[in-house]
Amino acid sequence: MSKPSFVYVTYIETTPEKVWNALTDPEMTKDYWVRHRNRSDWKPGSAWRHEDYEDAAKLDIVGTVVASDPPRRLVLTWAFPGEASDPNKVSRVTFDIDMFKGAVRLTVTHDELEPDSGMLRGITAGWPLVLSSLKTMLETGAAMPMTRQRWTDEN
Amino acid sequence: MDASKANPSFVYVTYIATTPEKLWQALTDNAFIRQYWSGTVIESDWTAGAPMRFVHDGVLHNTGEVLACEPGRRLSYSWHVEFHEVFSREKPSRVTFEIEPMGAEVKLTITHDAFEPGSKVLEAVRDGWPSILASLKSLLETGRALALTSPEAMEGAKKEAIARAERNAAPSA
Numbered sequence: 557m558s559k560p561s562f563v564y565v566t567y568i569e570t571t572p573e574k575v576w577n578a579l580t581d582p583e584m585t586k587d588y589w590v591r592h593r594n595r596s597d598w599k600p601g602s603a604w605r606h607e608d609y610e611d612a613a614k615l616d617i618v619g620t621v622v623a624s625d626p627p628r629r630l631v632l633t634w635a636f637p638g639e640a641s642d643p644n645k646v647s648r649v650t651f652d653i654d655m656f657k658g659a660v661r662l663t664v665t666h667d668e669l670e671p672d673s674g675m676l677r678g679i680t681a682g683w684p685l686v687l688s689s690l691k692t693m694l695e696t697g698a699a700m701p702m703t704r705q706r707w708t709d710e711n
Numbered sequence: 712m713d714a715s716k717a718n719p720s721f722v723y724v725t726y727i728a729t730t731p732e733k734l735w736q737a738l739t740d741n742a743f744i745r746q747y748w749s750g751t752v753i754e755s756d757w758t759a760g761a762p763m764r765f766v767h768d769g770v771l772h773n774t775g776e777v778l779a780c781e782p783g784r785r786l787s788y789s790w791h792v793e794f795h796e797v798f799s800r801e802k803p804s805r806v807t808f809e810i811e812p813m814g815a816e817v818k819l820t821i822t823h824d825a826f827e828p829g830s831k832v833l834e835a836v837r838d839g840w841p842s843i844l845a846s847l848k849s850l851l852e853t854g855r856a857l858a859l860t861s862p863e864a865m866e867g868a869k870k871e872a873i874a875r876a877e878r879n880a881a882p883s884a
Contacts, residue, residue: 567841567857657864701814
């Protein structure tokens with residue numbers, strides 16, 4: 557009945573606007589999100605896609621923008637392209653951005669996940685890496701080297 | 712990895728642009744600890760079996776015992792919260808830090824487990840660790856910890872943790 561979820565909280569010395577831009581601007585995602593771009597007009601109901609920065613035909617994740625309230629909240633559905641028509645395999649990601657004691661608190665809630673799935677394992681390994689590098693990029697000006705290149709997934 | 716009902720735990724992974732040696736120093740040297748842990752100092756000689764005292768501004772917050780100490784690789788200690796009865800009535804839980812070099816970065820995995828069922832300490836550390844670890848990462852990468860882990864922030868954080876634990880300890884529906 558209840559599907560697994562993954563929650564990750566981090567605090568970043570920056571502004572909510574910069575976090576919002578980092579999530580939605582391909583020139584920023586390519587550095588901390590293993591050489592990928594997020595493409596959408598970020599309006600509720602619009603499609604969004606997570607694709608290879610060099611080869612847009614190489615799609616890794618697709619979904620729909622469920623809610624978009626810059627720079628505070630972005631909600632997306634999330635699925636592998638080949639599984640996007642199966643409701644059981646479509647999960648949901650919520651980015652909540654707020655100020656907390658002088659830092660930006662970024663809370664990523666990935667829920668509606670399929671139990672024991674490759675997606676669950678993948679995102680459990682992936683979010684900490686991507687969000688660690690996002691923090692490094694916004695605080696130091698440069699993302700971590702291991703996220704600036706494509707990753708051959710070894711979980 | 713997943714939080715099964717039988718064995719609730721908190722697991723958090725972060726990647727830090729540093730070396731295992733510097734990360735180890737940050738976990739065990741009070742000159743670092745007090746910066747990312749709101750002025751806390753840890754009194755211990757950092758050998759397996761050694762007692763630990765976590766002290767903030769002269770007040771004993773936690774006691775523990777070093778369970779494992781492999782410099783640059785693995786640190787584990789028991790965790791008993793002393794500063795309020797809503798937490799101190801629970802038996803000690805366990806914190807483990809695992810350090811792995813990954814390319815130019817270090818992967819740090821924190822596992823906090825061995826809680827009692829319905830633990831109030833678990834709820835509190837679920838909030839506490841992300842701020843402490845985010846500040847530790849900032850300190851090692853930029854030379855500056857986050858303001859939210861300043862010594863002045865500790866009293867507010869404690870009050871919030873106690874208030875939440877007492878609220879949640881009220882008879883459940």
